[in-house]
Amino acid sequence: MVRAMSTRYDALGVDTQGVEGSLKRLGVIIESTFDFNAASPILPLGYFANVIRITDDVGIAISTDGVGTKILVAQQMDRYDTVGIDCVAMNANDIVCVGARPISMVDYIAVQRLDDRQLEELATGLREGARQAGINIPGGEIAQVREMLHGSRDGLAFDLVGTCIGTVHPDRLIVGEDVRPGDVVIGLASSGVHSNGFTLARHALFERGGLRMGDPVAGVGRPVGEALLEPTRMYVRAVVEMMDRGLGLRSLAHITGDGLMNLARVRAAAGFVIDEPLAIPPIFTAIAELGGIAPAEMYTVFNMGTGFCVVATAGDADDIVAIAQRHGHTAAVIGYTVADQRRRVWLPRAGLVGEGKTFRANDERAPAPPSAES
């Protein structure tokens, strides 16, 4: 199976394609650093971001992520002004998931050689991402490491990684401890594939499907290369406004690799029924059809139209949707929470249920909303 793997050390405890052993051992080794000083991380490895208690009032959230093999598409399109937005979004969207406000991101750019146009376009994308997220970029590193890189355009291979920090009161993290049955799940639409699953997407569209970058895709309305390069949507300002308004936010989930299974990272013993999902962008239909990919695999790898989820008290759902819409997002209540020790995610319309990291076909009825039960 062709699949991009990208993990925040969070496959720990889950047997994902036989990699359990190495990642688990790596996690144990890394977690043994937690008591190397007095500023211990507040969360275990594997949440969207971790938080360091700096003082009684100041916590610093931190998260690092790269753009992955979306970079290969940028090279093939010879266009470098969008992946910087992805780099900021992948990190800043993670930072808000612990209830923090992103403030700064540093970037690491590895290049084969210093190419004027490429660097300027990369910087332009980073600046646009920073603008969208309302963060600054206080520094970065450009490493010229020609022999370490490979790509789809010789001499212009590169990698792009960011590390974002944010602030949060160390006693006011949002990590899903308070999710209760009957809470609502509000979905914010993605712009497409975002920055996950590109190894599978490229395999389906180009290798199996035989498309070229400039070819149009049914329903997409523009060349497939352009559609794939569409930047990851930035949810930061909308979510920060939800926090500032003191709404009943129970958990926040950036939908990246593992798709809607990211909901299941919550601390509470909660399951999620997504009975009214957002529309599936046509690029995913094209990937599934050209690649012959089953729904379980599609939903495990891709966001399938939902880029961010807000789990909240039902009474605040309308306000949350309204804030998201005012920030330009397509948003709606897409489901509800139930009590579930196994933290499953049900997708009734797709006929799937997910547990751990993966979805599988499911004929059984999803649990009804708690309010209908009582």
Added chain:
Amino acid sequence: MVRAMSTRYDALGVDTQGVEGSLKRLGVIIESTFDFNAASPILPLGYFANVIRITDDVGIAISTDGVGTKILVAQQMDRYDTVGIDCVAMNANDIVCVGARPISMVDYIAVQRLDDRQLEELATGLREGARQAGINIPGGEIAQVREMLHGSRDGLAFDLVGTCIGTVHPDRLIVGEDVRPGDVVIGLASSGVHSNGFTLARHALFERGGLRMGDPVAGVGRPVGEALLEPTRMYVRAVVEMMDRGLGLRSLAHITGDGLMNLARVRAAAGFVIDEPLAIPPIFTAIAELGGIAPAEMYTVFNMGTGFCVVATAGDADDIVAIAQRHGHTAAVIGYTVADQRRRVWLPRAGLVGEGKTFRANDERAPAPPSAES
């Protein structure tokens, strides 16, 4: 000329091999993000780390760096438990240079595939680095991006990048504003090549010199591959103790790419005369001889034996040397400061003077110490 280029956007304003244009434009674009929120970076781009003012009392220092092409040597040696130490050292040694205490580092590991032994060894090195620096590792990212990587051992190509944060009172940064003529420069010995200049070192030793990894090098006493993999020395605990003791620290310089020219990053109009340098480790002699590399180039690319410099008031020199030695470092007063608008660095024994980023041959006498003038 073969040379590893690695920059913190700090070649800005300096014409380094014709790359001025692209880096300068990139710097201008990135620096335009500084006012995207209220937590503006305190320093311009290009110092060892930047600092964000979180509250009136809390500043967060942040720096990102990779290990560079030392990674190719690790692959050839098939040994992965040392570069994690380099990764921590490259970042944590930078953080102390602004007067901050390192607290946490996140890492980004890009791999071709998840290899149990490789990941475990990488994690072991990161933990050892964290232990030496007294920091924790609250998270990280493992990206499986086979098609984006190239290396010296197929399937085991990887990249390793860290981002370190530290704390510093925002009004008590050490950035070399107060360097005065007659201050002393204290050098702390490096362990060898550290993590800079590996492209040139490999070219000299293996391509021009014809050595193989297992070959001994004159004066080194062990195989060249092992000598090259020697981890970057961690200066964190020694420097933090110097801070805690309230000694008269004027500026702190991690000696990485650009060698002792890193001294010239200070804010003050100061020059540096290194008249009593630390011993040059034999690996550098081997590189220079086998590669036919002139002294100016050697001192521009390599640390040449001095991995960290503390510029301090003369009266505190003995205490600083004693602290460094108690932490296991070879340390000594290696020079003194003079007034110099051009921020030059004189190396009288090597017959060199440096300005901007590079050293050149110099027959003129270095300025005498100010005390001798008066």
